[in-house]
Amino acid sequence: MRGGKTHANGTPRRVVVTGSGAISAVGCDVATTWAAIRDGRTGVKTIERFDPTGFETRFGGEITAFDPTILGRKAYRRMDRFTQFAVVAAREAVTQSGLDIASAPERVGVLLGTGLAGIETFEATFEMIHDKGPRRVSPFAVPMTIPNMAPGMVAIEVGARGPAFSYSSAFASSAHAIGEAARMILDGVCDAAVAGGSEASVTRTALAGFSAMGALSTRNDDPAHAIRPFDRTRDGCILGEGGAMLVLEEREQAIARGATILAELVGYGTANDAFHLVQLPEDGEGLVTSMQQALDDAGLAPEQIGYLNAHGTSTEMNDRVETVAIKRVFGDHARNLPISSTKAATGHLLGAAGALEAVISIEAMRSGVLPPTLNQYEADPACDLDYIPNVARPVDVDYVMSNSMGFGGHNTVLVFARVH
Amino acid sequence: MRLSGDSASMTDIENLQEPSRRRVVITGAGAICAVGNNVPDVWDAIRNGRSGIGPITRFDPEGYETTFAGEVKDFDPAATLGRKEHRRLDRFAQLAIVASREAVAQSGLDIAAEATRVGVLVGTGMGGMETFESGTETVLTKGPKRVSPFFVPMMLPNMASGNVSIDIGAKGPNFATISACASSAHAIGEGLRMIRDGRADAVIAGGTEAPITRMGIAGFNAMGALSTRNDDPAAASRPFDADRDGFVLAEGAAVILIEDREHAIARGATILGEVLGYATTDDAYHMVQPGPNGEGATRAIKLALEDAGIAPEDIDYINAHGTSTQLNEKLETEAIKNAFGDHAYKVPISSTKSMTGHLLGAAGSLEAVITLCAMRDGVLPPTINQTTPDPACDLDYVPNTAREASIGIAMSNSMGFGGHNVSLIFAAPGVR
Numbered sequence A: 001m002r003g004g005k006t007h008a009n010g011t012p013r014r015v016v017v018t019g020s021g022a023i024s025a026v027g028c029d030v031a032t033t034w035a036a037i038r039d040g041r042t043g044v045k046t047i048e049r050f051d052p053t054g055f056e057t058r059f060g061g062e063i064t065a066f067d068p069t070i071l072g073r074k075a076y077r078r079m080d081r082f083t084q085f086a087v088v089a090a091r092e093a094v095t096q097s098g099l100d101i102a103s104a105p106e107r108v109g110v111l112l113g114t115g116l117a118g119i120e121t122f123e124a125t126f127e128m129i130h131d132k133g134p135r136r137v138s139p140f141a142v143p144m145t146i147p148n149m150a151p152g153m154v155a156i157e158v159g160a161r162g163p164a165f166s167y168s169s170a171f172a173s174s175a176h177a178i179g180e181a182a183r184m185i186l187d188g189v190c191d192a193a194v195a196g197g198s199e200a201s202v203t204r205t206a207l208a209g210f211s212a213m214g215a216l217s218t219r220n221d222d223p224a225h226a227i228r229p230f231d232r233t234r235d236g237c238i239l240g241e242g243g244a245m246l247v248l249e250e251r252e253q254a255i256a257r258g259a260t261i262l263a264e265l266v267g268y269g270t271a272n273d274a275f276h277l278v279q280l281p282e283d284g285e286g287l288v289t290s291m292q293q294a295l296d297d298a299g300l301a302p303e304q305i306g307y308l309n310a311h312g313t314s315t316e317m318n319d320r321v322e323t324v325a326i327k328r329v330f331g332d333h334a335r336n337l338p339i340s341s342t343k344a345a346t347g348h349l350l351g352a353a354g355a356l357e358a359v360i361s362i363e364a365m366r367s368g369v370l371p372p373t374l375n376q377y378e379a380d381p382a383c384d385l386d387y388i389p390n391v392a393r394p395v396d397v398d399y400v401m402s403n404s405m406g407f408g409g410h411n412t413v414l415v416f417a418r419v420h
Numbered sequence B: 001m002r003l004s005g006d007s008a009s010m011t012d013i014e015n016l017q018e019p020s021r022r023r024v025v026i027t028g029a030g031a032i033c034a035v036g037n038n039v040p041d042v043w044d045a046i047r048n049g050r051s052g053i054g055p056i057t058r059f060d061p062e063g064y065e066t067t068f069a070g071e072v073k074d075f076d077p078a079a080t081l082g083r084k085e086h087r088r089l090d091r092f093a094q095l096a097i098v099a100s101r102e103a104v105a106q107s108g109l110d111i112a113a114e115a116t117r118v119g120v121l122v123g124t125g126m127g128g129m130e131t132f133e134s135g136t137e138t139v140l141t142k143g144p145k146r147v148s149p150f151f152v153p154m155m156l157p158n159m160a161s162g163n164v165s166i167d168i169g170a171k172g173p174n175f176a177t178i179s180a181c182a183s184s185a186h187a188i189g190e191g192l193r194m195i196r197d198g199r200a201d202a203v204i205a206g207g208t209e210a211p212i213t214r215m216g217i218a219g220f221n222a223m224g225a226l227s228t229r230n231d232d233p234a235a236a237s238r239p240f241d242a243d244r245d246g247f248v249l250a251e252g253a254a255v256i257l258i259e260d261r262e263h264a265i266a267r268g269a270t271i272l273g274e275v276l277g278y279a280t281t282d283d284a285y286h287m288v289q290p291g292p293n294g295e296g297a298t299r300a301i302k303l304a305l306e307d308a309g310i311a312p313e314d315i316d317y318i319n320a321h322g323t324s325t326q327l328n329e330k331l332e333t334e335a336i337k338n339a340f341g342d343h344a345y346k347v348p349i350s351s352t353k354s355m356t357g358h359l360l361g362a363a364g365s366l367e368a369v370i371t372l373c374a375m376r377d378g379v380l381p382p383t384i385n386q387t388t389p390d391p392a393c394d395l396d397y398v399p400n401t402a403r404e405a406s407i408g409i410a411m412s413n414s415m416g417f418g419g420h421n422v423s424l425i426f427a428a429p430g431v432r
Helices: A030-038 A082-095 A119-132 A141-145 A149-158 A173-185 A204-212 A253-256 A285-298 A316-336 A351-366 B040-047 B077-080 B091-107 B111-117 B131-141 B151-156 B157-168 B183-198 B214-222 B261-266 B292-308 B327-345 B360-377
Strands: A015-023 A108-113 A166-167 A192-199 A242-250 A264-272 A307-308 A400-405 A412-415 B022-033 B120-124 B177-179 B202-209 B252-260 B273-282 B317-320 B409-416 B420-427
Touching: A015 A082, A015 A173, A015 A253, A015 A351, A015 B252, A082 A119, A082 A149, A082 A192, A108 A149, A108 A173, A108 A351, A108 B022, A119 A141, A119 A204, A119 B131, A119 B151, A119 B214, A141 A149, A141 A264, A141 B214, A149 A166, A149 A192, A149 B273, A166 A173, A173 A192, A173 A242, A173 A264, A173 A351, A173 A400, A173 A412, A192 A351, A204 A253, A204 B131, A204 B151, A242 A253, A242 A412, A253 A351, A253 B091, A264 A285, A264 A351, A264 B177, A285 A316, A285 A400, A285 A412, A285 B157, A307 A351, A307 B040, A307 B120, A307 B131, A316 A400, A351 A412, A400 B214, B022 B040, B022 B091, B022 B120, B022 B183, B022 B261, B022 B360, B040 B120, B040 B360, B077 B091, B077 B120, B091 B120, B091 B202, B091 B252, B120 B157, B120 B183, B131 B151, B131 B214, B151 B157, B177 B183, B183 B202, B183 B420, B202 B360, B252 B261, B252 B360, B273 B292, B292 B327, B292 B409, B292 B420, B317 B360, B327 B409
Parallel strands: A108 A166, A108 A192, A307 A400, B120 B177, B120 B202, B317 B409
Antiparallel strands: A015 A242, A015 A264, A166 B177, A192 A242, A264 A412, A400 A412, B022 B252, B022 B273, B202 B252, B273 B420, B409 B420
8 A cells, every 4th residue: 555654664554464353144253254155155044133024125144143142241232233243353353363452552443334333223212212202212222323332342342542433435334444444554543453344234124224225135035046246137135244354453563573464455445426325327437446546556457456356236236337347447357357246145244345355355365265256147248257156266366356335426445465 | 843742652653744744724614503504603603602502393302301402593405405305315414515515615626627536524423313213113103115215325324425425526535434422523634634645635524413303312311411401401501510411412514625735725725724633542441431531532632732743832722522511521621631731721721512512423523613713713712601610620611701812723622422532633824
């Protein structure tokens, strides 16, 4: 990444990844999640958390194997589910990193993204007011619903006292958190950060809201095969829940303390379409700008990208426009570029999608296996690139790119480099 | 430029304060809140000590513990934003657009000419609450299939920032910074860093909030956070006063257009001030209570002074967070004393929340706008409703009446639930 401050010895500051954490419909940690995605398994199934009768879409990427009491019998009740996911994923990442936060807590930030934050708590609180009146509302209701409670609680959990707040840009939120945290490290605002996001969107109101937009698949009879990014028969996305975190760290500090480096964050680009609240411009302008910026930031030519983890939501619009944008940026190389969307495994984690896909992209690089796009049945002439259909592909790559786009015209692109 | 700070507390970064660092100035400001629907009206009310707090009209507060708030008055969203358009915007986005338009118009910036170099960071604490409530109510009472397709795009917290960028055509970096009552202060600070880093040449930075809803009042009442002085709303917000009993919920939006100084000069813009310094810390202590002794806030203040390259004695005015809660002002006073030493007793401090109420995610940017006006006119805004001093708050809070004073450099502090602390430092044009 460009523009970082320099060390006393003249070398520029750089950002590496020393830990990762994840919880999703296919696993409560990175290893399990990655194995499932690599092996083509999915956690998308009929909703169990509430009775989805009467909803147009009745399935999602729900996490059924998670027991929140692991956070502490009293503590977990004071966290909305989205905060619980954040804490669990942050714990995994920080533990893996071995970072001694207590030795310089003010030099460690917590920068997280979310789209809907504590929507479940909000629903329950509103229901309480509706049924029983305003005076029965819990004193924890407001703190539990607000987006910044995830970074607030993670900061308490890991003892970090540097910059900590939440980013919101719909489905680009956690990608923004990662990119911006890296910029803070480059600028010397902090030396390390827990960066990522969480989302607990499998709730009645979220499901109703996204359904009303026509954004969700209605393949209720076959949830496991419903999400088909880039496929001609795709009919929408699906809500998924979970959390994903990276520990980002200044490179020389990481090396000096003997940390295991998982990858380096070498590029970050972001731009806004300024076009429409939810529709994408046909030429994918904002995404094109963001991909080019990320490549420039990394000092890379497009041909050097070995794998692109697409936003790939499985909506007609997104996958078509994203394909256009990829072609504009990569030119002829677009046809040689392996691309996949991993949203079929976990559902669309909304604000946490960017972070989960960063975790997955890093695992792909480290293991030398590119994850597939599941449920590829019929080719769409408008989406005619190599989406690694159905089966993972063993390939060693040196640079991966991850795209995230959110309602409101937000586009964010991250580029990671393999570390040998 | 005086360098200050203890070098042992800094890392080995050489060029943190190098003279070649881009300077960031302010070329536009916009605001709409309980005391006025544009910056001149807001400032006129503030300097004259007028309160905008009154009984709630946005919903029927019968049965609620607190029945008053700081509501925007005489705002017709249909007339201002369009009959069709305004219906697709939650109130928090409507207010943000109004404030942004004012700031952009004042700046004269030609956004279309360099759209990708103009960013938008509009924070909020709670996003589209009214929309959220009505959507939840629909699911509850009518079933999921009756929810509007606009529900999601209206309630997402980033939609103020997203809508502003569509309205003004800005295509640079864009996201909402969310940190409860520090949200819009974070937006300004992160916008400052973006311009310094060369990632943008201008940023519309600030925040918006429309929390005067059933959930907003009930939720904050449940925390014991709101004043319950229902019989005298205008006297309820009394930061630092011994009889303060909680904050007054308020709505509104405010943004400043911050710009690379060379860029502003080259196009002949009128410079309203400069953003000199920014720092942010986290208490990592408790869900809602601030850390003991105001440690996180103290650290943010000190780091902001370092970032600005100035000493405490260079600060001529502090616009405090001053929410009117017992806990906040006690700790904020401690933090100012810890950071400023003896100068704490000389620097005038005031909380304009005494007049505007607490705009949550928009508080920081509204207070930045007010601070700019104060510097321009050489007038210290008062903290109104000061009748009984609190022995634990013994500094100069500019009680009740505005005071003339030359303000070359001012500080504005914001602290949010969840332990977030932000300190911003501004300079009047030409001071540096």
